[in-house]
Amino acid sequence: PGLERHGHGSALLGDALEALRLASYASVTLWVADQNAKARAFYERANWCTDGARRSVLLPGAPWPLPAVRYRAPRP
Numbered sequence: 001p002g003l004e005r006h007g008h009g010s011a012l013l014g015d016a017l018e019a020l021r022l023a024s025y026a027s028v029t030l031w032v033a034d035q036n037a038k039a040r041a042f043y044e045r046a047n048w049c050t051d052g053a054r055r056s057v058l059l060p061g062a063p064w065p066l067p068a069v070r071y072r073a074p075r076p
């Protein structure tokens with residue numbers, strides 16, 4: 001928690017998107033737990049947008065599936 005909002009996540013995300021762009025990926029999506037407000041705010045600040053897709057994701061060790069929403073990366 002003490003290292004949040006220092007730009008590390010944004011730098012990693014930017015590098016990952018650049019690597020995918022160089023590899024000629026036309027689009028990038030990811031799933032975020034619906035109730036993970038911090039993660040959703042992070043992606044939205046980076047101009048990612050939800051596209052309306054939803055599903056349940058069962059994480060290892062979780063007692064039940066979590067509702068998740070899909071985000072799409074901004075166009076380079």
